[in-house]
Amino acid sequence: MFPAIIIGLIILGIEFITEIIENGLMIIVNCSEWIRCRKLTCCDIILTSLGISTFFLQRTIFINNIFFALSPVLNGQCDIWRNFYFLWMYLNTLSLWFATWLSVFYCVKIANFSQPLFLWLKQRISGLMPQLFMGSLLVSLVTCLPSANVIDR
Numbered sequence: 001m002f003p004a005i006i007i008g009l010i011i012l013g014i015e016f017i018t019e020i021i022e023n024g025l026m027i028i029v030n031c032s033e034w035i036r037c038r039k040l041t042c043c044d045i046i047l048t049s050l051g052i053s054t055f056f057l058q059r060t061i062f063i064n065n066i067f068f069a070l071s072p073v074l075n076g077q078c079d080i081w082r083n084f085y086f087l088w089m090y091l092n093t094l095s096l097w098f099a100t101w102l103s104v105f106y107c108v109k110i111a112n113f114s115q116p117l118f119l120w121l122k123q124r125i126s127g128l129m130p131q132l133f134m135g136s137l138l139v140s141l142v143t144c145l146p147s148a149n150v151i152d153r
Helices: 002-037 044-072 080-110 116-152
Strands: none
Touching: 002 044, 002 080, 044 080, 044 116
16 A cells, blocks of 8 residues: 555656646746736736646645545544645636636637627627636635535534
């Protein structure tokens, strides 16, 4: 059992480092562009939000898995990993929302349909993004609130 934990932690560490490089580079490039030009495109805002949410999601998963892997070694004395459940659920849901909005944004910008609702959405998608982001934050929070009961148990 102990070698399996070590192998799992090594794989988790490699994934963690890869995620730091991937999301960190995306965040740094977009933030430096924002500082330089004082403006970001809608797509860059979505990518930055997605990068930040998955950056923190990866840290939460990493910490959670370390506590979970060490709990048998500590003879069940370490139940801290349960406290990360709500945060993990929230960040996971939020990352999925941001990835969905990125897909919707690209679909609306690339596709050419003559349907009136689609044309209206195509013209206003950039202006709707702040409302869609706030809705995503609230929906993610509301859908994850039932998981907060798991923490108390």
